[in-house]
Amino acid sequence: MTFFSRDRLEEVASALAANGLILRSGFSFGDDEMAPAGLSGFPAKSVLLVGQAGAAPWPYFQRWLEGQPRPIANPLDSWSREVIGGVAKEFGARAVSPSDRPYLPFQQWAMRAEGLRPSPLGILMHPQYGLWHAYRGALLFEDEISVPEPYAAIHLCDTCVEKPCLKSCPVDAYSVDGFAHQACLAHVRGPRGEPCRSGGCLDRNACPYGAEYRYPADIQAFHMAAFAGV
Structure with missing residues (x-):
């Protein structure tokens, strides 16, 4: 068994930072887990999650x-695959994406690696970035990697009494019952959906946490157009 050095971990982070991405965290799979395949086809020993904070x-x-x-279909996915794939090749890892099929449990990985919990909108709430972060891929290694255990951060949604994220959508797309996907799509695509199309989800923007990392309106419009197909 080989071990991934701390210096090597910093080199991975530096390679990702060259394109504004960050090494979020990671963990090693247990011997009794069904880990996905690594580069050689044998089960991976560790996973490092790659993502972003804000619009970096x-x-x-x-x-x-x-x-x-x-023009390219799903350009952000294509760019992410290219960048993370290049880093994977450099460091002997297998790159995987949240959109790969069969789907890999990225959200479960993220909660395990960073100790995060979902917000009422389903997006994981981060103690620093709020809702303005994302996971763009992961690196699967056949080495053991020692990553610090996530600290027990306060789940900000538990401290938020007003829950403005459940009160700002004109069609109440988000509620304690879940996400009303079709109602959201119909509104965004309709004549009254311009604020959502141009500035992003009103519920997400209503969240008071991580405001300094909020995506600019043009980036939110890009994501909304991809979501709604407009």
Whole structure:
């Protein structure tokens, strides 16, 4: 068995940072777990999660997109795969994406690695970034990697009495009963959905936490267009 050194971990983080991405955290799979395959096809020993905080990757993604010779379906996924795939190749890992099929349990991995819990909107609430963060992929290694255990952070949603994230949507798309997907789509695509199309989800923007990491309106519009197909 080989072990991944702390210096090597910092090198991975530095390689990701060159495109505005961050090494979120990770963990080693237990011997009794059904771990996904690593680069060689044998079960991976460890996973490192790759993501973003705020809009840091956006300038890098835009430059890449402007350099493409023709329109690309799901360009952010394609860019993420290319960047994370390059880092994986450099460090002998297998790169995987949240959109890969069969789907891998990215949200469960994230909760385990970072000690996060879902907000009422389903997005994991981060103690620093609030709802303004994302996971863009992961690196699967056939090495043991020692990553610090997540600290027991306060779940901010438990301290939020007013819950503005459940009161700002015109069609009450989010509630304690879950997400009304079709109602949300109909509203966003309809004549009264312009605020959502141009500035993002009103419920998400109503959350008071991590405001300094909030995506700018043009980025939120990009994501909303991808979600609603508009």
